[in-house]
Amino acid sequence: xxxxxxxxxxxxxxxxxxxxxxxxxxxxxxxxxxxxxxxxxxxxxxxxxxxxxxxxxxxxxxxxxxxxxxxxxxxxxxxxxxxxxxxxxxxxxxxxxxxxxxxxxxxxxxxxxxxxxxxxxxxxxxxxxxxxxxxxxxxxxxxxxxxxxxxxxxxxxxxxxxxxxxxxxxxxxxxxxxxxxxxxxxxxxxxxxxxxxxxxxxxx
Amino acid sequence: xxxxxxxxxxxxxxxxxxxxxxxxxxxxxxxxxxxxxxxxxxxxxxxxxxxxxxxxxxxxxxxxxxxxxxxxxxxxxxxxxxxxxxxxxxxxxxxxxxxxxxxxxxxxxxxxxxxxxxxxxxxxxxxxxxxxxxxxxxxxxxxxxxxxxxxxxxxxxxxxxxxxxxxxxxxxxxxxxxxxxxxxxxxxxxxxxxxxxxxxxxxxxxxxxxxxxxxxxxxxxxxxxxxxxxxxxxxxxxxxxxxxxxxxxxxxxxxxxxxxxxxxxxxxxxxxxxxx
Numbered sequence: 001x002x003x004x005x006x007x008x009x010x011x012x013x014x015x016x017x018x019x020x021x022x023x024x025x026x027x028x029x030x031x032x033x034x035x036x037x038x039x040x041x042x043x044x045x046x047x048x049x050x051x052x053x054x055x056x057x058x059x060x061x062x063x064x065x066x067x068x069x070x071x072x073x074x075x076x077x078x079x080x081x082x083x084x085x086x087x088x089x090x091x092x093x094x095x096x097x098x099x100x101x102x103x104x105x106x107x108x109x110x111x112x113x114x115x116x117x118x119x120x121x122x123x124x125x126x127x128x129x130x131x132x133x134x135x136x137x138x139x140x141x142x143x144x145x146x147x148x149x150x151x152x153x154x155x156x157x158x159x160x161x162x163x164x165x166x167x168x169x170x171x172x173x174x175x176x177x178x179x180x181x182x183x184x185x186x187x188x189x190x191x192x193x194x195x196x197x198x199x200x201x202x203x204x
Numbered sequence: 205x206x207x208x209x210x211x212x213x214x215x216x217x218x219x220x221x222x223x224x225x226x227x228x229x230x231x232x233x234x235x236x237x238x239x240x241x242x243x244x245x246x247x248x249x250x251x252x253x254x255x256x257x258x259x260x261x262x263x264x265x266x267x268x269x270x271x272x273x274x275x276x277x278x279x280x281x282x283x284x285x286x287x288x289x290x291x292x293x294x295x296x297x298x299x300x301x302x303x304x305x306x307x308x309x310x311x312x313x314x315x316x317x318x319x320x321x322x323x324x325x326x327x328x329x330x331x332x333x334x335x336x337x338x339x340x341x342x343x344x345x346x347x348x349x350x351x352x353x354x355x356x357x358x359x360x361x362x363x364x365x366x367x368x369x370x371x372x373x374x375x376x377x378x379x380x381x382x383x384x385x386x387x388x389x390x391x392x393x394x395x396x397x398x399x400x401x402x403x404x405x406x407x408x409x410x411x412x413x414x415x416x417x418x419x420x421x422x423x424x425x426x427x428x429x430x431x432x433x434x435x436x437x438x439x440x441x442x443x444x445x446x447x448x449x450x451x452x453x454x455x456x457x458x459x460x461x462x463x464x465x466x467x468x469x470x471x472x473x474x475x476x477x478x479x480x
Contacts, residue, residue: 022217022220023215023217023218023220024214024215024218025214026214026217026263026264026365027358027361027362027365028317028320028357028358028361028362029358031320031354031357031358033321033324033353033354033357034354034355034358037350037351037353037354038351040350041347041350041351046347046350046351047335047344047345047350049350050335050336050350050353051335051336051339053354054321054324054325054336054353054354055336057321057324058321059453059454059457061318061321062452062453063452064309064313064314064317065313066305066309066313067260067305067309068220068222068225068260072454092339093339097457097461100454100457104454114220114221114222115221115222117219117220117221118221118222118223118224119223120219120221120228121221121223121224121227121228121256124228124256125253125256128249128252128253128256129249129253131245131249133235133248133249133252135219135228135231135232135235135252136232138219138228139215139218139219139228139229139232142218142219142220143218172469173465173469174469175468175469175472176461176464176465176466176467176468176469176470177461177464177465177469178339178468179464179467179468180457180460180461180463180464180465181339182339183435183436183439183460183464184457184460185336185337185414186414186436186439186440187439187440187442187443187453187456187457187460189407189410189411189414189440190439190440190443190444191443191453192318192321192322192407192410192411193407193408193411193440194443194444194447195314195318195403195407196318196400196403196404196406196407197404197407199314199315199400199403199404200400200401200403200404
């Protein structure tokens with residue numbers, strides 16, 4: 001299978017898995033540790049995929065989706081990171097930081113998609129008043145839009161990474177990104193520690 | 205009827221929006237119950253419109269409310285004065301939504317979800333894989349082991365979530381109409397405390413284990429080991445400071461990234477390798 005085809009399939013798969021984060025199921029199939037490992041395996045770099053995924057997961061532990069808050073998107077981050085390495089040809093260290101930024105940058109897009117659905121409420125009411133009780137088509141449309149947006153975004157990130165890899169001198173960044181990457185587990189451990197430390201000292 | 209509502213409840217957030225939050229998903233999930241309760245199309249239409257109003261709670265805990273409301277609609281349908289029966293419904297729905305959102309966010313998002321990361325690390329450690337910590341670790345772990353880490357968390361977490369969804373629906377249906385229905389399902393306070401303690405203990409164990417591995421890694425002279433531990437500890441301190449100033453982990457990661465680029469890519473210093 002060519003790299004292009006594998007990247008397209010991986011992006012489409014990310015779009016499907018991404019639905020799990022909010023819209024369907026919430027079984028944690030969209031978590032970066034799983035998406036990263038799975039996409040890494042599909043693209044022939046399971047170890048790097050797992051490493052990028054778990055580090056993203058550790059950093060994203062800092063964010064909780066409460067009260068309608070849109071946290072950085074873990075599936076987008078893992079897909080962008082793994083595809084930047086596997087398809088874009090960038091070093092895992094730089095690919096990881098691209099993934100980290102891509103997950104954060106996806107949140108405003110996700111907010112816009114949610115906001116776009118706000119106008120649906122009245123239209124759904126009108127439809128029900130007219131006697132049509134089929135609500136599933138609204139939900140299907142929402143899921144299709146979210147899934148397509150995430151798939152397209154992942155593909156775009158992979159293409160951008162491939163373009164970046166072609167820039168002369170990009171290798172000069174690697175000593176810096178490699179060192180920063182080697183420190184990320186410690187930042188993740190810190191995130192895990194503070195997530196529970198705050199709770200353990202809280203009453204109730 | 206309840207089983208169909210249960211299956212549909214997995215899509216309760218599919219139409220989430222900023223105007224009415226989960227209302228579309230709530231009405232969709234409740235539809236099989238409403239269709240059975242109201243054979244009359246006009247009454248069915250009125251019932252669906254009632255549930256297209258604002259609704260938001262933690263998705264797994266929504267089942268308690270779905271069961272409760274299904275029972276309330278059933279009573280209203282059989283009542284000689286449905287308006288009187290339905291009068292308390294918005295209040296019950298709102299009260300339960302707020303309470304269950306608070307409980308569900310603490311139990312699932314705040315505790316169980318981060319614990320799946322700990323479980324993943326535990327499975328990998330038991331399988332002999334520390335590559336998440338040391339990027340230069342020799343040897344390649346099997347794909348099965350790499351996938352087993354996140355999958356173990358997914359399986360355990362999903363089992364708890366699906367149990368909560370199904371039992372919550374049954375419990376809500378059994379005690380429908382009460383605005384405290386399901387809040388005594390288990391001792392939530394005790395569960396939250398226990399999960400916090402377990403999570404904190406695991407976090408401490410992971411941190412100590414990671415520092416232990418770092419200290420024992422390679423055959424470096426004592427002062428190099430000390431330097432490595434100090435660099436790792438300084439990252440934890442940096443995160444602590446950025447948190448104190450209300451900044452997210454991205455800010456700390458950004459500082460690490462920028463400083464590393466300046467030192468090792470711009471000034472081309474020889475980097476200290478933290479890994480094996």
